[in-house]
Amino acid sequence: MEITKISSEGQVIIPEELLKASGWEVGQELIAINMGDGILLKPKKPFAEITLNDVAGCLKYQGLPKSLEDMNDAIRQGVEESWYGGN
16 A cells, blocks of 8 residues: 655645556546545546548448438337337
Protein backbone atom coordinates (compact mmCIF):
# COMPACT_ATOMS: atom_id res chain seq x y z
CA MET A 1 0.00 0.00 0.00
CA GLU A 2 1.27 3.45 -0.91
CA ILE A 3 0.28 6.74 0.73
CA THR A 4 0.07 10.02 -1.15
CA LYS A 5 -1.52 13.44 -0.60
CA ILE A 6 -3.83 15.74 -2.52
CA SER A 7 -2.21 19.10 -3.35
CA SER A 8 -3.97 22.45 -2.92
CA GLU A 9 -4.65 22.30 -6.69
CA GLY A 10 -6.42 18.91 -6.32
CA GLN A 11 -3.54 16.96 -7.84
CA VAL A 12 -2.46 13.54 -6.63
CA ILE A 13 1.00 12.12 -7.19
CA ILE A 14 0.83 8.44 -8.06
CA PRO A 15 3.84 6.66 -6.58
CA GLU A 16 6.42 5.54 -9.14
CA GLU A 17 6.05 1.86 -8.24
CA LEU A 18 2.33 1.99 -9.06
CA LEU A 19 2.96 3.88 -12.30
CA LYS A 20 5.42 1.23 -13.43
CA ALA A 21 3.09 -1.61 -12.44
CA SER A 22 0.19 -0.05 -14.38
CA GLY A 23 2.28 0.82 -17.43
CA TRP A 24 1.09 4.44 -17.28
CA GLU A 25 3.34 7.18 -18.56
CA VAL A 26 3.44 10.95 -18.16
CA GLY A 27 0.47 12.47 -19.98
CA GLN A 28 -1.71 9.35 -19.68
CA GLU A 29 -5.38 10.38 -19.63
CA LEU A 30 -7.38 8.77 -16.84
CA ILE A 31 -11.06 8.25 -16.18
CA ALA A 32 -12.04 8.98 -12.56
CA ILE A 33 -14.98 6.89 -11.31
CA ASN A 34 -16.72 7.61 -8.01
CA MET A 35 -17.01 4.29 -6.18
CA GLY A 36 -18.76 5.71 -3.12
CA ASP A 37 -15.97 4.92 -0.68
CA GLY A 38 -13.16 5.96 -3.02
CA ILE A 39 -12.18 6.94 -6.53
CA LEU A 40 -11.14 4.42 -9.17
CA LEU A 41 -8.67 5.66 -11.79
CA LYS A 42 -8.68 3.82 -15.10
CA PRO A 43 -6.71 4.59 -18.25
CA LYS A 44 -8.71 6.27 -20.98
CA LYS A 45 -8.33 4.14 -24.07
CA PRO A 46 -8.88 6.02 -27.31
CA PHE A 47 -11.25 4.53 -29.84
CA ALA A 48 -9.64 3.36 -33.02
CA GLU A 49 -10.33 5.75 -35.88
CA ILE A 50 -12.91 4.27 -38.23
CA THR A 51 -14.74 5.41 -41.33
CA LEU A 52 -18.30 4.84 -42.50
CA ASN A 53 -16.98 2.24 -44.95
CA ASP A 54 -15.53 0.29 -42.00
CA VAL A 55 -18.97 -0.17 -40.43
CA ALA A 56 -21.39 0.09 -43.35
CA GLY A 57 -23.29 -3.13 -43.78
CA CYS A 58 -22.25 -4.59 -40.44
CA LEU A 59 -25.85 -5.52 -39.57
CA LYS A 60 -26.13 -7.81 -42.62
CA TYR A 61 -29.62 -6.58 -43.62
CA GLN A 62 -30.47 -8.15 -46.98
CA GLY A 63 -33.82 -6.50 -47.79
CA LEU A 64 -34.69 -3.29 -49.58
CA PRO A 65 -33.68 -0.06 -47.85
CA LYS A 66 -36.26 1.25 -45.37
CA SER A 67 -37.55 4.80 -45.54
CA LEU A 68 -37.58 7.10 -42.53
CA GLU A 69 -41.37 6.72 -42.48
CA ASP A 70 -41.02 2.90 -42.38
CA MET A 71 -38.61 3.16 -39.44
CA ASN A 72 -40.87 5.57 -37.54
CA ASP A 73 -43.85 3.24 -38.12
CA ALA A 74 -41.87 0.27 -36.75
CA ILE A 75 -40.85 2.27 -33.66
CA ARG A 76 -44.44 3.41 -33.13
CA GLN A 77 -45.66 -0.18 -33.45
CA GLY A 78 -43.09 -1.43 -30.95
CA VAL A 79 -44.03 1.25 -28.42
CA GLU A 80 -47.74 0.49 -28.81
CA GLU A 81 -47.10 -3.23 -28.34
CA SER A 82 -45.04 -2.70 -25.21
CA TRP A 83 -47.43 -0.14 -23.67
CA TYR A 84 -50.79 -1.50 -24.78
CA GLY A 85 -50.13 -5.19 -25.36
CA GLY A 86 -50.48 -4.92 -29.15
CA ASN A 87 -54.21 -4.10 -29.12
